[in-house]
Amino acid sequence: MSLEKHRNLLDYAVSFLLRRKGKNFATVLVFTLVVFTLASVVMMMGSLKQEARETLSLAPDITVQKIIAGRQGLVPLEYATAIEEIRGVSRVEPRIWGYYYDAEEDATYTIIGVESLTGLPFEVRGNLSESAVIVGEAIAREKRLRIGDRLILRDHRGEYVKFRVVGIFSSRSALQSADIIVMPRSEARKFFGIPKEYSNDLAVYVANPAELSNIAIKISQKLPDARVLTKQQIRETYDAIFGWRSGVFLAAILGAILAFAILVWDRASGLTAEEKKEIGILKALGWSTGDVLEMRTFEGVVLALNSYLAGVLLAYLHVFYLGAPLLKPVLLGWSTLYPEFELMPAVTFEDLILIFVISVVPFLAAIVVPSWRASTIDPDEAMRGI
Amino acid sequence: MIRCEHVTKVFNKGRANEVVAVRDVSLEIAEGKVAVLRGPSGSGKTTLLSLIACVARPTSGRVFVSGKEVSKLPENFLTSFRREHVGIIFQQFNLIPELSVLDNVTLPLVPTPIPPRESRKRALELLRRLGMEKRSSFKVRELSGGEQQRVAIARAMIANPRIIVADEPTAHLDTKLAEEFLDIMRSLKQEGRTIVIATHDPLVYEHEIVDVIFDMRDGMLVGVERR
Amino acid sequence: MILNFWIISQIIGVAIVLLLSIYAAVQGVRILLRWRYGSASEEQLELEKRTYLVSTLMQYALAFQMLSLLLFVATADYLASFIRGAMCAFGSLNANSYGFTTLWVKILTIFFYASWLAVNYLDSKAEDYPLVRQKYALLLLLLPILIVDAYLEVRYFAAISPNVITSCCGSALRSVENPYGFVALRFPARLAMLIFFASYALALLLLYAKLHRERRSLALACGVMSLAAFAVSILAMFTFLSPYFNVVLFGLPTQHRCPFEVLREPAVGYPLYALLFAGGIAGVLVAVVEPLRAKPSLRDNVSALQRQLAKLALIGFGGFLAVSLVFMLIFYTMVGTIFYH
Numbered sequence: 001m002s003l004e005k006h007r008n009l010l011d012y013a014v015s016f017l018l019r020r021k022g023k024n025f026a027t028v029l030v031f032t033l034v035v036f037t038l039a040s041v042v043m044m045m046g047s048l049k050q051e052a053r054e055t056l057s058l059a060p061d062i063t064v065q066k067i068i069a070g071r072q073g074l075v076p077l078e079y080a081t082a083i084e085e086i087r088g089v090s091r092v093e094p095r096i097w098g099y100y101y102d103a104e105e106d107a108t109y110t111i112i113g114v115e116s117l118t119g120l121p122f123e124v125r126g127n128l129s130e131s132a133v134i135v136g137e138a139i140a141r142e143k144r145l146r147i148g149d150r151l152i153l154r155d156h157r158g159e160y161v162k163f164r165v166v167g168i169f170s171s172r173s174a175l176q177s178a179d180i181i182v183m184p185r186s187e188a189r190k191f192f193g194i195p196k197e198y199s200n201d202l203a204v205y206v207a208n209p210a211e212l213s214n215i216a217i218k219i220s221q222k223l224p225d226a227r228v229l230t231k232q233q234i235r236e237t238y239d240a241i242f243g244w245r246s247g248v249f250l251a252a253i254l255g256a257i258l259a260f261a262i263l264v265w266d267r268a269s270g271l272t273a274e275e276k277k278e279i280g281i282l283k284a285l286g287w288s289t290g291d292v293l294e295m296r297t298f299e300g301v302v303l304a305l306n307s308y309l310a311g312v313l314l315a316y317l318h319v320f321y322l323g324a325p326l327l328k329p330v331l332l333g334w335s336t337l338y339p340e341f342e343l344m345p346a347v348t349f350e351d352l353i354l355i356f357v358i359s360v361v362p363f364l365a366a367i368v369v370p371s372w373r374a375s376t377i378d379p380d381e382a383m384r385g386i
Numbered sequence: 387m388i389r390c391e392h393v394t395k396v397f398n399k400g401r402a403n404e405v406v407a408v409r410d411v412s413l414e415i416a417e418g419k420v421a422v423l424r425g426p427s428g429s430g431k432t433t434l435l436s437l438i439a440c441v442a443r444p445t446s447g448r449v450f451v452s453g454k455e456v457s458k459l460p461e462n463f464l465t466s467f468r469r470e471h472v473g474i475i476f477q478q479f480n481l482i483p484e485l486s487v488l489d490n491v492t493l494p495l496v497p498t499p500i501p502p503r504e505s506r507k508r509a510l511e512l513l514r515r516l517g518m519e520k521r522s523s524f525k526v527r528e529l530s531g532g533e534q535q536r537v538a539i540a541r542a543m544i545a546n547p548r549i550i551v552a553d554e555p556t557a558h559l560d561t562k563l564a565e566e567f568l569d570i571m572r573s574l575k576q577e578g579r580t581i582v583i584a585t586h587d588p589l590v591y592e593h594e595i596v597d598v599i600f601d602m603r604d605g606m607l608v609g610v611e612r613r
Numbered sequence: 614m615i616l617n618f619w620i621i622s623q624i625i626g627v628a629i630v631l632l633l634s635i636y637a638a639v640q641g642v643r644i645l646l647r648w649r650y651g652s653a654s655e656e657q658l659e660l661e662k663r664t665y666l667v668s669t670l671m672q673y674a675l676a677f678q679m680l681s682l683l684l685f686v687a688t689a690d691y692l693a694s695f696i697r698g699a700m701c702a703f704g705s706l707n708a709n710s711y712g713f714t715t716l717w718v719k720i721l722t723i724f725f726y727a728s729w730l731a732v733n734y735l736d737s738k739a740e741d742y743p744l745v746r747q748k749y750a751l752l753l754l755l756l757p758i759l760i761v762d763a764y765l766e767v768r769y770f771a772a773i774s775p776n777v778i779t780s781c782c783g784s785a786l787r788s789v790e791n792p793y794g795f796v797a798l799r800f801p802a803r804l805a806m807l808i809f810f811a812s813y814a815l816a817l818l819l820l821y822a823k824l825h826r827e828r829r830s831l832a833l834a835c836g837v838m839s840l841a842a843f844a845v846s847i848l849a850m851f852t853f854l855s856p857y858f859n860v861v862l863f864g865l866p867t868q869h870r871c872p873f874e875v876l877r878e879p880a881v882g883y884p885l886y887a888l889l890f891a892g893g894i895a896g897v898l899v900a901v902v903e904p905l906r907a908k909p910s911l912r913d914n915v916s917a918l919q920r921q922l923a924k925l926a927l928i929g930f931g932g933f934l935a936v937s938l939v940f941m942l943i944f945y946t947m948v949g950t951i952f953y954h
Contacts, residue, residue, distance in 0.1 A: 286469030350687035
């Protein structure tokens with residue numbers, strides 16, 4: 001078995017393609033577009049899933065909110081005491097947090113009030129004393145803040161409050177840390193004007209994960225106006241969103257792929273007279289059916305791989321550098337949940353295989369029979385001058 | 387040596403448009419000889435030539451080329467046998483117009499393990515011998531008819547075959563070019579190669595290099611003239 | 614049932630493989646029924662042309678099936694986050710009884726495809742088509758396995774439910790109810806280690822001997838030992854071998870005996886399994902092609918192919934062993950012992 005022969009055939013296949021630029025350009029364009037769309041969806045889903053995974057791993061076991069007239073309201077602290085009484089609950093933490101609109105930067109930040117710096121979903125260093133804040137990397141960059149600088153924010157009464165930056169933190173997930181300001185809980189309470197006996201929501205931790213749903217049921221029985229969210233529910237919601245949205249999208253895409261495969265089939269089986277003649281000549285010159293078939297297969301592979309690479313590369317740029325402007329409106333129904341965020345580059349080897357299997361594989365499968373048919377032209381046709 | 391035993395070739399067998407192109411032909415061409423298949427168009431000489439050149443297999447009968455029975459070989463063996471033993475010069479030259487002269491000449495060597503550098507070297511040597519080395523990077527469509535035929539000859543010679551087969555080689559050439567073609571054939575004959583030419587051009591079959599003429603009519607062999 | 618992008622893509626992949634193979638089989642039957650060697654009829658010429666189509670279809674199907682195996686494991690890994698209790702592909706595959714069965718059947722189909730292609734390769738090397746009948750009959754044998762593969766896979770995905778709790782590598786491998794955990798539990802790691810090294814030593818020795826000697830028994834022994842070494846390697850990944858990778862690459866605890874974890878580092882995991890599969894498949898094929906020696910027109914080609922295969926198997930198994938040893942060594946420098954169990 002010699003590789004040299006296959007190399008020669010590959011070279012010839014490239015020459016064959018390049019001599020028909022016009023004809024192949026349309027195919028490459030359509031193919032690249034199909035790969036681009038698929039890859040954008042896969043990459044975006046991968047990135048969101050990564051975010052979701054990290055968010056989930058940090059979420060409390062149960063989150064309890066209070067619903068007033070169908071909308072989320074402040075949770076009275078006696079709810080926390082009531083929940084603590086339920087057997088199996090290990091800890092209840094009233095949380096103070098909220099959004100802050102910075103008109104100067106036209107950006108929305110998340111302010112989180114904490115008792116201590118341990119147990120935060122991201123690593124934060126620094127010493128939180130009164131009127132001290134620790135800011136996320138993105139805020140620090142935007143507002144050109146360094147440790148020791150002053151940060152002035154307007155509180156709920158419209159008054160300016162001075163804070164001192166004692167630390168800057170970052171985490172792998174931009175979604176979680178970029179726009180966060182951490183401050184002492186009492187400061188946050190004052191800043192948002194939340195009365196002492198209330199909090200935004202309650203984070204409930206459970207000793208035994210198997211009892212999670214039981215405890216959740218008990219909480220909602222005890223507190224009928226509470227909305228109880230378990231980790232599992234959040235996970236299922238994510239899945240439903242991923243599944244449904246991507247399912248709808250996939251259906252549309254599959255239609256496109258099918259159309260494309262048919263287009264390919266149609267084009268590949270209809271050889272031009274000039275192509276037929278060339279293959280006839282090659283056969284007459286001592287190329288076997290297998291040689292021509294291999295050459296034509298290489299043609300398809302070269303075409304497919306180029307389109308694949310181009311499509312994947314463009315999708316990467318589109319999703320991770322441009323923030324998927326073409327896809328967000330279609331795929332991001334939950335964008336209201338997260339006002340603004342950048343997609344974190346997260347492409348795995350498996351993603352690349354996935355994209356390959358749903359683009360290149362159907363294409364190659366579609367051209368097998370036409371390629372074969374083209375390669376069975378009789379050599380004596382060239383001899384007889386047909 | 388080439389031998390045909392009761393060779394018949396039928397196209398579209400069993401259908402309404404059935405054609406018997408070659409009917410029960412037996413002949414023998416000794417090694418190093420120049421043979422001519424003579425006959426009007428439609429006499430089956432091109433089909434017989436394609437059977438001798440291992441381009442097609444007979445419907446019945448047996449064909450031996452260089453001591454090997456080729457009439458039953460599977461297609462891939464038939465092609466590789468043809469590549470190594472038979473060089474074919476087509477009536478329409480059958481060159482690929484968008485390729486350079488050099489690339490046209492090396493075409494038969496593409497599906498072989500011979501590296502491109504080696505096949506280019508061989509092609510250039512052949513082109514030099516035919517006085518075409520200055521044209522090697524030209525596109526075929528930029529060449530004259532006579533030049534195109536030389537390219538076709540070089541291509542037929544690239545695998546150094548012992549047998550050369552030519553189909554109506556002078557059909558598109560004027561007298562001077564036809565004589566030049568026959569001069570090239572003469573030098574190939576001197577190297578001991580067997581040459582089979584299908585033609586109805588007197589310039590060819592009356593030429594002194596021809597050793598034997600097979601007369602064809604309606605797919606049948608109707609006469610043999612030895613010189 | 615969870616219907617998402619990954620599962621749908623996986624099913625598309627399987628459908629394409631099945632489609633190509635069924636089409637190949639239909640063509641194969643046609644060839645099988647009408648083949649008249651030596652006939653120059655147009656039908657025979659047409660059939661000869663179709664043999665090319667079948668070979669190409671099968672080559673594609675093999676390549677796609679390999680991709681499908683990769684994607685299957687990747688999909689299982691992806692699904693892990695939707696299945697309670699699952700942390701990686703092991704948990705997902707363990708979610709119902711179809712998971713691992715599908716995996717094993719998939720691996721089996723790859724051995725079959727490779728065998729068919731080896732037979733086909735040899736057949737195309739002889740001038741008298743000596744294996745046409747055997748080869749297309751074999752094709753018909755492959756089809757049921759493929760259909761089983763597709764059926765199992767669909768059942769597997771259909772049975773997956775986010776509400777069923779599965780046990781994952783950490784817990785499953787130590788529980789008695791689980792068949793795979795059972796292996797890990799009852800099979801002492803040191804004995805597994807001994808068997809692993811012994812089978813490798815024997816397989817490598819036999820394959821090396823095959824390079825220089827032509828004996829029927831030797832070829833068959835090569836095949837048997839290669840299959841054994843392949844199976845033992847997989848068993849090893851479930852028992853003692855995977856922790857070396859998992860500890861060195863990810864700092865996981867040694868109890869974490871998951872064979873899929875290493876794939877989370879694609880630059881190590883995929884080449885590692887590629888070597889193992891190359892070794893296993895090439896080694897088994899040495900024995901598969903041995904009976905074809907009976908055809909006189911094939912004898913020399915069989916010998917030549919066996920030498921190539923034995924070389925490939927040596928590279929595959931040798932590579933897998935070498936990489937494993939390197940990781941054991943790094944593990945040793947980190948932990949201070951090889952015997953962590």
